Each structure stands twice: as C-alpha cells, then as structure tokens.
Amino acid sequence: xxxxxxxxxxxxxxxxxxxxxxxxxxxxxxxxxxxxxxxxxxxxxxxxxxxxxxxxxxxxxxxxxxxxxxxxxxxxxxxxxxxxxxxxxxxxxxxxxxxxxxxxxxxxxxxxxxxxxxxxxxxxxxxxxxxxxxxxxxxxxxxxxxxxxxxxxxxxxxxxxxxxxxxxxxxxxxxxxxxxxxxxxxxxxxxxxxxxxxxxxxxxxxxxxxxxxxxxxxxxxxxxxxxxxxxxxxxxxxxxxxxx
Numbered sequence: 001x002x003x004x005x006x007x008x009x010x011x012x013x014x015x016x017x018x019x020x021x022x023x024x025x026x027x028x029x030x031x032x033x034x035x036x037x038x039x040x041x042x043x044x045x046x047x048x049x050x051x052x053x054x055x056x057x058x059x060x061x062x063x064x065x066x067x068x069x070x071x072x073x074x075x076x077x078x079x080x081x082x083x084x085x086x087x088x089x090x091x092x093x094x095x096x097x098x099x100x101x102x103x104x105x106x107x108x109x110x111x112x113x114x115x116x117x118x119x120x121x122x123x124x125x126x127x128x129x130x131x132x133x134x135x136x137x138x139x140x141x142x143x144x145x146x147x148x149x150x151x152x153x154x155x156x157x158x159x160x161x162x163x164x165x166x167x168x169x170x171x172x173x174x175x176x177x178x179x180x181x182x183x184x185x186x187x188x189x190x191x192x193x194x195x196x197x198x199x200x201x202x203x204x205x206x207x208x209x210x211x212x213x214x215x216x217x218x219x220x221x222x223x224x225x226x227x228x229x230x231x232x233x234x235x236x237x238x239x240x241x242x243x244x
Contacts, residue, residue, distance in 0.1 A: 006033060006041050012030060014067065015028070025065075028061070028062075031061075034057045037055065039053055039054060039087070053088060054085070054088075056128075063078055073162045073163040077137065082129060086128075089104035091122060102225075107225040108171070108218075129145075130145075142159075142191075144193075152173055154174070155172040155195050155198070156171050157170050167220070167221075170195070172215050175212045185202075
C-alpha cells in the first residue's frame with residue numbers, strides 16, 4: 001500500500017491454531033512501514049496535532065487470535081523495531097495521543113529542574129527516536145528506547161499495556177553538554193544489553209553528565225500518568241591499585 005506520506009509492505013496468514021481445521025484461528029503478520037512524514041500520516045487518519053515531521057520506519061512481526069480485520073489486543077504478541085528521525089512531539093492534552101503520549105513525556109515537566117522544563121513542556125524535538133520492543137498478551141516491553149534532542153537525550157525501559165492503557169516506565173533524562181555525551185548517546189543500545197548496563201557505562205565515563213542526569217518512574221494510566229523522581233546512586237569510583 002502506498003500513500004504520499006508512507007509505504008506499507010506486509011505479508012502474513014490466517015491459520016487454525018495447532019494446525020487443525022476447527023476452533024480458533026490466528027492472524028500472523030510481518031510488516032514494514034516506511035514513513036516520509038509521520039505528522040502528515042497521523043493527520044490523514046484523524047490524529048492531527050500530535051507530531052511534526054518524523055521520517056523513518058516501523059517494522060516487525062505481530063500476531064493475535066482472530067481475523068486479520070479484528071485486532072485482539074489481549075492476545076497480541078510479536079516484536080517491533082522503531083527508527084524515526086527529525087521530528088517533534090507536539091503539545092497535546094494528556095491521553096489524546098494514546099500510546100504516542102507515552103513517548104512524548106509531557107507529564108515530566110512539573111518534576112524537572114528548570115533547565116529541562118521547556119524541552120518537554122513545549123514538545124520534545126528529536127534528532128531520532130529508536131528502539132526495540134516485544135509484545136506479550138497486549139503488553140509492550142522495551143529495554144532500549146532512545147530519544148535524542150538538541151538539549152537532552154531520553155533513555156527509557158519498561159512496559160505499556162495497550163488494552164488497559166497503563167504504563168510502568170523508567171525514564172532517564174541525560175543532558176547533552178559536550179561532544180562526548182552526544183557521541184555516546186548516538187550509539188544504539190543493544191537490546192541484549194539493555195538500558196541498565198548502558199547507563200552504568202555512560203555514568204562512569206561522563207561524571208559531569210552523571211551529576212545532572214535525572215531518573216523518573218512513570219506509572220498509572222496514559223491519560224493521568226503518575227511521575228516519581230527517583231534518587232539515583234552515584235557511581236562508585238574505580239579503586240586505585242594498591243601501593244607496591
């Protein structure tokens with residue numbers, strides 16, 4: 001399928017569970033969505049005012065119990081990969097963007113120090129948003145989502161329940177203060193390693209950014225997210241070798 005804003009290629013099947021001819025059937029789909037303008041594509045589907053720009057792709061494999069025309073969130077499973085660059089999440093009412101509202105992080109400003117408040121309250125402008133996710137029974141899990149902007153970067157891990165519209169996320173806001181920070185954040189986080197190991201390495205290499213980095217837990221419903229600022233332990237200094 002081709003639109004002025006995007007191109008979708010997909011293949012799949014609708015087959016009986018367990019190979020039998022009776023009972024429930026499962027839809028399986030492999031897809032790739034190449035997008036030239038995310039904001040324009042959302043506008044076409046009645047979701048205007050959520051994103052400006054954004055070029056990239058969303059691809060993956062998904063499946064659910066039921067027909068291809070009746071997506072069942074409770075049985076949805078699969079894997080996703082997102083890689084979008086040069087866009088901006090626009091200021092919107094909580095819950096208006098549903099899952100996009102989880103990414104836009106507009107619940108954070110009231111808990112951020114002044115240096116970062118404008119970065120998110122007016123809509124986070126990003127150089128890229130990328131990461132991997134797996135879906136299990138309608139719950140999306142990620143451990144390597146990255147968003148890089150001009151003044152800050154965001155690292156995220158946790159889950160979002162598509163059916164219940166709830167979230168449980170750890171969000172790390174990292175200041176972009178020098179070329180070293182930007183270079184490290186530009187490195188993709190391997191999902192086999194995850195955010196925890198990546199962040200520990202980053203904080204040890206960048207003590208100045210370590211002092212300014214902020215961590216949050218975002219939980220509750222998408223329309224009324226609860227934000228808790230977390231105390232972040234200071235990385236232990238590398239011990240000096242014993243004197244001979």
